[in-house]
Amino acid sequence: MRKLQWGMIGGGEGSQIGPAHRLGAGLDGLFEFTAGALDHRPEEGIGYGRSLGLGDRAYGSWQDMLAGEKAQDNPIDLVTVATPNSTHFEITKAFLEGGFHVLCEKPMTMTVEEGEEIVKIARTTGKICAVNYGYSGYSLVRHMKAMIARGDLGKIRLVNAEFAHGHHADAADAENPRVRWRYDPAQAGVSAQFADCGIHALHMASFVTGQDVTKLSADTVSCIDVRVLEDDAMVNFRMDGGAVGRLWTSSIAIGRQHGLGIQVFGEKGGLRWSQEHPNQLYYMPLGERLQIIERGEANLSPEADRTSRVTIGHAEGMPLAFANIYADLAEAIRARKENRSIDPAADLYPRAEDGLRSMAAVFAVAQSGKEDGLWCDARPPMFR
Amino acid sequence: MRKLQWGMIGGGEGSQIGPAHRLGAGLDGLFEFTAGALDHRPEEGIGYGRSLGLGDRAYGSWQDMLAGEKAQDNPIDLVTVATPNSTHFEITKAFLEGGFHVLCEKPMTMTVEEGEEIVKIARTTGKICAVNYGYSGYSLVRHMKAMIARGDLGKIRLVNAEFAHGHHADAADAENPRVRWRYDPAQAGVSAQFADCGIHALHMASFVTGQDVTKLSADTVSCIDVRVLEDDAMVNFRMDGGAVGRLWTSSIAIGRQHGLGIQVFGEKGGLRWSQEHPNQLYYMPLGERLQIIERGEANLSPEADRTSRVTIGHAEGMPLAFANIYADLAEAIRARKENRSIDPAADLYPRAEDGLRSMAAVFAVAQSGKEDGLWCDARPPMFR
Amino acid sequence: MRKLQWGMIGGGEGSQIGPAHRLGAGLDGLFEFTAGALDHRPEEGIGYGRSLGLGDRAYGSWQDMLAGEKAQDNPIDLVTVATPNSTHFEITKAFLEGGFHVLCEKPMTMTVEEGEEIVKIARTTGKICAVNYGYSGYSLVRHMKAMIARGDLGKIRLVNAEFAHGHHADAADAENPRVRWRYDPAQAGVSAQFADCGIHALHMASFVTGQDVTKLSADTVSCIDVRVLEDDAMVNFRMDGGAVGRLWTSSIAIGRQHGLGIQVFGEKGGLRWSQEHPNQLYYMPLGERLQIIERGEANLSPEADRTSRVTIGHAEGMPLAFANIYADLAEAIRARKENRSIDPAADLYPRAEDGLRSMAAVFAVAQSGKEDGLWCDARPPMFR
Amino acid sequence: MRKLQWGMIGGGEGSQIGPAHRLGAGLDGLFEFTAGALDHRPEEGIGYGRSLGLGDRAYGSWQDMLAGEKAQDNPIDLVTVATPNSTHFEITKAFLEGGFHVLCEKPMTMTVEEGEEIVKIARTTGKICAVNYGYSGYSLVRHMKAMIARGDLGKIRLVNAEFAHGHHADAADAENPRVRWRYDPAQAGVSAQFADCGIHALHMASFVTGQDVTKLSADTVSCIDVRVLEDDAMVNFRMDGGAVGRLWTSSIAIGRQHGLGIQVFGEKGGLRWSQEHPNQLYYMPLGERLQIIERGEANLSPEADRTSRVTIGHAEGMPLAFANIYADLAEAIRARKENRSIDPAADLYPRAEDGLRSMAAVFAVAQSGKEDGLWCDARPPMFR
Ligand SMILES: NC(=O)c1ccc[n+]([C@@H]2O[C@H](COP(=O)([O-])OP(=O)(O)OC[C@H]3O[C@@H](n4cnc5c(N)ncnc54)[C@H](O)[C@@H]3O)[C@@H](O)[C@H]2O)c1
Ligand SMILES: NC(=O)c1ccc[n+]([C@@H]2O[C@H](COP(=O)([O-])OP(=O)(O)OC[C@H]3O[C@@H](n4cnc5c(N)ncnc54)[C@H](O)[C@@H]3O)[C@@H](O)[C@H]2O)c1
Numbered sequence A, B, C, D: 001m002r003k004l005q006w007g008m009i010g011g012g013e014g015s016q017i018g019p020a021h022r023l024g025a026g027l028d029g030l031f032e033f034t035a036g037a038l039d040h041r042p043e044e045g046i047g048y049g050r051s052l053g054l055g056d057r058a059y060g061s062w063q064d065m066l067a068g069e070k071a072q073d074n075p076i077d078l079v080t081v082a083t084p085n086s087t088h089f090e091i092t093k094a095f096l097e098g099g100f101h102v103l104c105e106k107p108m109t110m111t112v113e114e115g116e117e118i119v120k121i122a123r124t125t126g127k128i129c130a131v132n133y134g135y136s137g138y139s140l141v142r143h144m145k146a147m148i149a150r151g152d153l154g155k156i157r158l159v160n161a162e163f164a165h166g167h168h169a170d171a172a173d174a175e176n177p178r179v180r181w182r183y184d185p186a187q188a189g190v191s192a193q194f195a196d197c198g199i200h201a202l203h204m205a206s207f208v209t210g211q212d213v214t215k216l217s218a219d220t221v222s223c224i225d226v227r228v229l230e231d232d233a234m235v236n237f238r239m240d241g242g243a244v245g246r247l248w249t250s251s252i253a254i255g256r257q258h259g260l261g262i263q264v265f266g267e268k269g270g271l272r273w274s275q276e277h278p279n280q281l282y283y284m285p286l287g288e289r290l291q292i293i294e295r296g297e298a299n300l301s302p303e304a305d306r307t308s309r310v311t312i313g314h315a316e317g318m319p320l321a322f323a324n325i326y327a328d329l330a331e332a333i334r335a336r337k338e339n340r341s342i343d344p345a346a347d348l349y350p351r352a353e354d355g356l357r358s359m360a361a362v363f364a365v366a367q368s369g370k371e372d373g374l375w376c377d378a379r380p381p382m383f384r
C-alpha cells in the first residue's frame, strides 16, 4: 500500500505542536511527509523543511506551497495547518478551495462567521476539513463514545468535563511575552483559557455523548490582575439530547499538570476518564461495582480496537492519540480514492462542524462571562 | 479528669447518624452518655435509651428532657440535636435558652430567619451553639486551614469544592419513600442535594480559606423527572477575601461513592484533599513538585497534631473526625468551667454563624436556580 | 446491656500503643475501663490510672492488680497486656491461671516453648487468650477471609504479603536508643523487623486464606551496618492448604509509610488490599475486570457487615479495626456468660495458637536467615 | 539528515512484537524500513514485506537477506532480530559476523555459552549488538538511572523489582498451544516466567542501579499442575555494588495487567516506578515528603530530556520507550559514521553483555529453583 503524501504549514523549528503532528502522521507509516511551509520566515521554513527531507517541496510560504502542490502531478493528499490561530481561516479556506483535504489545528477560526464559511466551503468542495481535537483519538475515549452510542449508560443525564492546569499561575511570569499574549484580547480574541483548553473539554463532551451544545452560562475570571481575558472559567451548558453539562477550565490550578478529564452519568451507569492516565476507564453500571476497563482488553468496541496498538498493560500515550486522528484521515482519504465507504470505526475524526461549534461556544462564553452568566445560545447561527 | 456529661435528642434505634455521634462523643472518653430523648415515639426512645445505659435520664420527649435536666443537680454539659431537620430550630432554641450548650446537626434551621434567631440567642445566652459540619474535623482539613492561615499559599485565588455521589441515581428507586421525601419541597424545603450535601462542601470552602461567601449563582437541575427539587447543582460564588468559588454537588453521579473533596489555589501554591482518602493531602508549592502530606507526619501544625491519634501510615476515618468536633467542644466547655482561654487549636468547631450562613446560601441557591443563575446575595441579612 | 469491665497492663503515659487500646476498647461502649497497672514505675502507673478514672483499681504492679482483681466481687472481664515483649509471657500466664480472659500484644512470647505453654494453659483453663493482630480486624480483611472461605477464588495458589516501611532508614539515627534496641539481639531476641512487622503480614496471610504456614526459607539482611538483626527480610513459605507464600518486610524502604498489604491469587480470582487505604478491596474474577469492593457496600459477607460502622464512602481507620477485635472479644465473653454459642462472624479474633505460630515462624526465619535460606519447619513442635 | 536504513527478521504478519518494532523504529523518522525477512515461511515473508513497502529487499529467509544486504551498495545500518528465541543466536551471530549492527530481541540466546560467544563476536567485530530490554527506554527509567548515578539516593541498599501479571492464570487455557509451549522445557528451555518476564525486571534493577547481579537464590513454583516450568518465582540476589535484590515474577497473579515495577532504596532516599503509569516517578528524599516527578518536567537529567517528546501532563507510552532504544542506536550508529563520540545521554541501550548476564541469571534461577533455593553464582563465567 503506497503511503499517502502529507504536508504541513507551520510547525517550524522550535514550535510546540509541530513535532507531535510529525510523530502522529508518521507513526503508522500511513503518511509520508512530503511538503511543507513550516515557518513564517521563508528561509527558515525552507531550510528546516529540507533538513526534514522535503527537498524542493519545502516552500517559503503557504501561498507558494498551494501553488506548488497544485502544479504537482502527485500532490499531497492532506495538509495540516499548524500555524497560529489567526491564520487558520485563510489558509484552510485557500487549501480547501484549492482542492486539498485539510487537518486544521484548533481553534479552526477566530470568529463564528469564518467558521460558518469554512463549513460551507468544505461542504461545497466536498473536501475533508478535519479539526485537531486530538484527545478524541484516545482508544478509551473512542470506547466511551461507543458504549454510550450503544446504550450502555442509558439516556445521558449529565456530563462533567474539566481542563484545568496550573501552568500560568505564576504572577511573576504573567508579563512574560510567551504567556502574556494569551490573555490579551488584541492577540487572542475574546477568550483565553476557554478558547485554548476549554474547547477541548467541550468537544470531548459532545464527542462521547453524541450530543451538541445548545446554550450555556459562564462565570469567567482573571485571577491574575494584569490579565484582561479569563484564566479560569466555569461553564454550565445544555445539550440537544437532553444532557446537562458542567465544564471547568483553569490555568491557575497549581498542582495539576494537564487536567483534561470527563465524567458522564446516564440512567444506567457512569464513566470516568482522565487524559493523564488514558489507559484506564472507570465504569460503574447502576447498582454494581466500579470496574476498570483497560485499553487493549479483549472484546471492547471496534472503535477501541482500531485505535489500540500494543498489548494490554502497556501504556499508550498522546502521540498515539494524534496518530489515531491521522489514521482516521488516511482511511477517509483512501475510501474516497477507492470509491468505497469508510470503516465506520474510523469515521470519527473531528470536523469543520465541530470547529465551528467550538467557535460559537467561545463567543457565547465570552458574552455570558461579561453579562453575569446570562444563558446564551451556543449554536452557530447556521445550526439554530 | 471527670468526664463531661452528654445528652442526645434523636439518634434513636436504626437512625442513620445517631451511632456516629455516640462513637464520636465517646471515643476519647471525654464525654459520658448520660441523658437522651432518642426517638419521636416516647416509649421507644425511653426503652432504647435505657438499653444504652441512660437509666432514668432516658426521656420520652425533648421537652421532658429539658425539664428533667434543668432539675438535675448535675445536668448534662452538652446536648446533641440529631433529629430531622424541621425540628432543629425549636429544640436548639429551647436548650440554648434553657442554659445548655448545643451541638446541632446540619442544617441548623429551615429558614434564614430561624438561623438569625439562633445566632442571636447563642450570643445573648453566651452558650455554645455548634453545628455538625463534621468533615471539618479531619486532621488534614485542619492542617489545610492552618497552612492557608499562615500564608503558605499566599492570597487565595480560587476554591473548587465538590460533594457529588451517585446514591440517588436509580430512577426506579425515586419513589421509594426513603429517597423521595428529600426531593419534595413540602418535606425538604427549598433545596435537596445542595441543602443535604452541598453545604458541607461550601462550609469546607469557608473553613479552610477563612473567607465567607458573599454572593453566588447556581444552576440546579433535577435529572430524574419526578423530582421537584434539584439532584444536581453547580454553584459559582465569591468570598469576602477575594477568592472565587466553584462547587458541584450531585446525587446522580453513578460511580462516585461519597465525593466530598476540595482544591484550593493561591498565589504561591495549591492543595487538594478528598474525604474518601482523608489521610493524604496533596500540596504543590508554586514552581516545585507535587508532594504528599501524610496525616500524623512530624512538624505539621498544632491544629493537625491535636486531631491526630494514631501513628502515620494508619488510616484515621470519619468517626475520628466527628470525635475531633467533640474534643473541640470538650475543650471549649472545660475552658469555660475553668475560666481560662481555650486552646486556639481547638477553637475550630463550626458555630451557629456557620449554620446560618449555610441557610442563607441554601436560599440563594434556590433563588438563583429558579432565576437562571441570577447572582444572589448569599449572606444572611444580619451579616450584610 | 451492662458494659464489660476491662483492665490494662502497660500502656502508661506516653506509651505508643496504649491509647489505641483505650480507643479500641472504649469505642463501641462495650467495655468500661476499670482497672490497670499501666506503668513499670508503680507511682506513675497509679497516678496515670487515677487520672484516667480508675480510682483505687489503679495498681502499682501487675502482681497487685492480679491479686486485687481476684479479690473483687466484680472483677474485670478482660485484661489487655500491652507491656514490652519480654514480659508478655509471665503476665499472660499469670492472668490466665488467675482465671482471666487475656488479650496479649504481639509477639505473645519470646520463645516457642513459652508459646506452647501459653497455648496449653489457655486450653486447660478454658480462658480466652487472644493476641492483638489488630489489622485482622479491618472490615475488608474480614471480607477477604469470607470470600476465600466460601470459594470465590477457588483453591488458593499464592499469597504475596508485605509489611515494608522506611521509618528506620536513617543511618544517622541508628544509634538512637529508641531505634537501636530493636536490632540488638540482647534486647529484641532473634529477629527485629520480621518479629516486629513481618508477623503481622504472615498472620494476615494465614488469616485470610485459612491456611497455616508449614515451612519457610528466608533471606535476612541488615542494610545499616551497625545492626546485628535484620532490617529487611524476604520470606518464601508454604501453607498446609497448598498455597505458596511470599513475604517482604523492611524498615529501610524510604518513601513507604506503613506498607502492610496483601495479594491473594486463586484458581478463580485475585484480591488485593492495602492497610493504608483499607476501605477498598480490589477483586478480579478470572476472565473479568478488576472491580473495587467498598467497605460498607450492600450485600457483603456477615463478617464484613459486623465490622462496618459508618456508611459507604466514609473512611474507617485503624482504631476501628482494633475496636473490631474488642467487639469480637466482647461477644465471645458474653456468649460464655450467657451460655450460648458465639456469633460465627465474631469468632475471628486471633488466638494463642496464632501467637505461637508466629513465634515458630520468627525462629524459623532467624535460623533460615543464618543458614543461607535453608527451608525450615515453621510449625511449633506441638502442631507438627 | 538522511534516514538510516533498517531491516527486520521476524515480526511477520500477526506476530506479537513486530508492530511495536516498526512503530519504534519509525517513530522519530530516524530509520527507514528498508529490508526484511519477516516470516519463517518464505512466500508469506516476501509478500508481507512487499506490502510494507520493502520491494525487492523483502527476502524469503534471513540467509537470503544477509547475502542480499551484503551485496547492496547501501546496505541496512541496523537489523532487528524478532524471531522466536531459539533462532536468536544463529541469526545474531551471522549478522554481526556479516558486519551488521544488530538489535536482538530478548532473550538473546538459549544458553550462557551462546551468550558468551555473542559477546565475543560483538567485541571482535566491533559491531553494535543491542538487546531489546525496551522498558529501559522510558524517560523516567532513564532519569532514575541518572539520579542514582549522580548520588541522589546515596549508596543503594536494596532494589525490589516485580514483573507479575495474571495472563496465564486460567487452568482451562493451560493446554492451549499458544500458552503451553512456554512451560514446556523442550520448547522454552530451563525457565518459563523468569526467562520471559523476570529478566526484564532483573535488567531494570541493574540498569537503574548501575550494578551487576553476582549471586541469587530462587523459589520457583508451577501453580498450574500440568506445567513443568515455573509460572511464579521469587528471586533474592546480590549486586556487585553491595545492593541487595528481591524480584518477584508471576503469570498467575489475577488482577494484575502487566506488573513491571521497581523500587530502589538508598541511604539518602527512595524511588518507585511502575510501567503501567510510566509518566510518574515517586521520590522520597530521606526525612522529607514523597514527591511526584513528572516526565517532561523542567530541569530533569539530560538522560530524561533526551527521551521525552511531548509536553508534561501528556502520557508517553511503551512505543515511545521502544523508540528511545532506536534513537540511542541511531545516535550510536551516526557517531561511528561521523567518527565522533556518542552523546552520553544516548549511550544507554542494553547490550550483548546484558543479554549474556540475563542468560546466566536464567540458568542460576533454574538451578537454584531445583536445589531448594541454593545460592548460585549468577555471573557468566567470562565475568567471574
Ligand atoms: N490540539 C492541541 O492539543 C494543540 C496543542 C498546542 C497547540 N495547538 C494549536 O496549534 C497551533 C500552533 O501552536 P504552537 O503552540 O505550535 O505555536 P508555535 O508558535 O509554537 O508555532 C507556530 C509555528 O507556525 C509557524 N508559522 C507562523 N505563521 C506562519 C505562516 N504564515 N506560514 C507558515 N508557518 C507559519 C511559526 O514559524 C512556528 O513555527 C495553534 O493554533 C494552537 O492553538 C493545538
Ligand atoms: N453531619 C452529617 O454528616 C450528617 C449525616 C447524616 C445526617 N445528618 C443530619 O442528622 C439529622 C438526622 O438524620 P438521620 O439520617 O439520622 O435521620 P433518621 O431519620 O435516620 O433518624 C432520626 C431520629 O430522630 C428521632 N426523632 C425524630 N423526631 C424526634 C423528636 N421530636 N424527638 C426525639 N427524637 C426524634 C427519630 O425517632 C430517629 O431516631 C438530620 O438533620 C440530618 O441532616 C448529618
Ligand SMILES: NC(=O)c1ccc[n+]([C@@H]2O[C@H](COP(=O)([O-])OP(=O)(O)OC[C@H]3O[C@@H](n4cnc5c(N)ncnc54)[C@H](O)[C@@H]3O)[C@@H](O)[C@H]2O)c1
Residues within 6 Å of the ligand: C009, C010, C011, C012, C013, C014, C015, C016, C017, C018, C037, C038, C039, C040, C041, C061, C062, C082, C083, C084, C085, C087, C105, C106, C107, C132, C133, C134
Ligand atoms: N499490634 C500492633 O500493631 C502493635 C503496635 C505497636 C506496639 N505493639 C506491641 O505493644 C507492646 C507495647 O509496645 P509500645 O510501643 O506501646 O511500648 P512502649 O515502650 O511505648 O510502652 C510500654 C508501656 O508498658 C509499661 N510497662 C513496662 N513494663 C511494665 C510492667 N512490668 N508492668 C506494667 N507496665 C509496664 C511502660 O511503663 C510503658 O508505659 C509491645 O509488645 C509491642 O510489640 C503492637
Ligand SMILES: NC(=O)c1ccc[n+]([C@@H]2O[C@H](COP(=O)([O-])OP(=O)(O)OC[C@H]3O[C@@H](n4cnc5c(N)ncnc54)[C@H](O)[C@@H]3O)[C@@H](O)[C@H]2O)c1
Residues within 6 Å of the ligand: D009, D010, D011, D012, D013, D014, D015, D016, D017, D018, D037, D038, D039, D040, D041, D061, D062, D082, D083, D084, D085, D087, D105, D106, D107, D132, D133, D134
Ligand atoms: N522486549 C519485549 O518486551 C518483548 C515482548 C514480546 C516478545 N518479545 C520477544 O520477541 C520475539 C518474538 O516474539 P513474538 O511474540 O513476536 O513471536 P511471534 O511468534 O508472535 O512472531 C514471531 C515471528 O517471527 C517469524 N519467524 C519465525 N522464524 C523465523 C525465521 N527463521 N526467519 C524469519 N522469520 C521468522 C514468524 O513467522 C513470526 O512472524 C521473542 O524472542 C520474544 O521473546 C520481546
